Every structure is written in structure tokens, then in C-alpha cells.
Amino acid sequence: MTIQHLECLHASLDFDDPFDASIFAMACLTFWSQVHLGELIFDKTFDPSLYMARSRVTFSKTSNNHAYGKCWHPRMKTKLNGDWLLFTDSECANSAYHALKWHLFSNSALSDAVPLFMFETLDGGWSPMWKSWFLTQCNSLWSAQFPLLVSGHSFHISGMTHLLLLSVEPFIVMVQGRWSSNSLLYWCKCKEIIPLFISFSLNTHSSILMTMSHFKSKLLNKH
Numbered sequence: 001m002t003i004q005h006l007e008c009l010h011a012s013l014d015f016d017d018p019f020d021a022s023i024f025a026m027a028c029l030t031f032w033s034q035v036h037l038g039e040l041i042f043d044k045t046f047d048p049s050l051y052m053a054r055s056r057v058t059f060s061k062t063s064n065n066h067a068y069g070k071c072w073h074p075r076m077k078t079k080l081n082g083d084w085l086l087f088t089d090s091e092c093a094n095s096a097y098h099a100l101k102w103h104l105f106s107n108s109a110l111s112d113a114v115p116l117f118m119f120e121t122l123d124g125g126w127s128p129m130w131k132s133w134f135l136t137q138c139n140s141l142w143s144a145q146f147p148l149l150v151s152g153h154s155f156h157i158s159g160m161t162h163l164l165l166l167s168v169e170p171f172i173v174m175v176q177g178r179w180s181s182n183s184l185l186y187w188c189k190c191k192e193i194i195p196l197f198i199s200f201s202l203n204t205h206s207s208i209l210m211t212m213s214h215f216k217s218k219l220l221n222k223h
Helices: 003-012 018-032 096-106 131-142 153-165 170-177 181-187 193-204 208-220
Strands: 057-061 067-073 083-088 118-120 126-128
Touching: 003 018, 003 131, 018 083, 018 096, 018 118, 018 131, 018 153, 057 096, 067 096, 083 096, 096 118, 153 170
Parallel strands: none
Antiparallel strands: 057 067, 067 083, 118 126
């Protein structure tokens, strides 16, 4: 999966439809926050101790006036006691910040205690987004342009890859995506990422390993 998959969704979905608004918000949040799809969505009874509710989303601005948001997730694959999912406004059509705001607005009559990606149905009722619905809708819209089926695992890795290709500091990517340093180093062997950071090193007289080592040292020595 790539940013082009999000662009395809943006061009194909009907944002006046609460279901489609929920689909796009989930796709963007999963991509930009580098979260596992299974941590946002479920195919069984909603458990607020395991999944995010609408009440746990906040929007704010940084000191330099850049929009961002965060969602508290009570239990994650690598953070069993919970962690914040962070998303910065990417200032593009596929911004998780704006997609999530629109989803919440489109379904504003809902209680804050319900699942984050609950939406209004055609009969006037309400339903949580099921994993099978999400992947079926996405793959049906992608099929003409991207013949290979996309699985839930693709979002986490693709978001991380995209941020690295944008030259985001590797350990910022690591912390946001809750990657171990070994996992990140392994993925940095990607044939597109290696030339990117080699060219960065040539221009800055630095190296990705020095940058990562320096940041890791800071983390280990933090009190």
C-alpha cells in the first residue's frame, strides 16, 4: 500500500455518506499514525477497555501553529497499558487530521462513549465499522488501479515507509509507530530508503546510523 491508495479512496468515496467518511478517516489514521488496523477495528462486541471511543480524540496545535491530533488507545499490541496515537495535519487531501474531523462531524449525533468509527446507517440507525466491511470497500475501489489485495497489516508498514521517504527523522518514526530499533533498521534496508539516506548523508556529512545511535542514547539516558 502507498499514498496513492489513499488518493484513490479520496477520489472515489462519497464524503456525504457517513459510511464512506468513516472508511476514509480510518484509512488515513491507520496510515499516518502507523497503527495496526486490528487495533482500530473489530468484528465482535465493542470493549472500551480494548478499543478507542469517540471521547478519546483531541485536536490541538503545536507551538508553531501546526494542527495535530491524538487518540488514546487503551490497549495496543506493543503497549498493553495503552498509548497515544499521534497524527499531524499532512496538509494534503489525505490528511488524517481533516479526515477524522469530518468523520466525527458527519456522525455528530453519536454519544462520546461509542466506538470511534461508528457511523450512521441508511435506515437511520448506527453501526460500528467492521473490519470485513472496511477491507472489502477499500479493495473494491482499489481493484482497477491496484490489482493486488491489500491486507490489514499493510497500513502500519506503508505509513512508516512513506514517512521515511519524506525524510522524517527515523527515530521520530520509530517512536510514533512504536517500532523496536531492530525492526526499523531492518525495514530501512528497503531499496528506496537506502538511496534516500545515503544522499542525505552525503549532503549533511552525517549518517542514518549516527543519527539513530544518538537518538537511542538520548532515550536510554532519559530520566
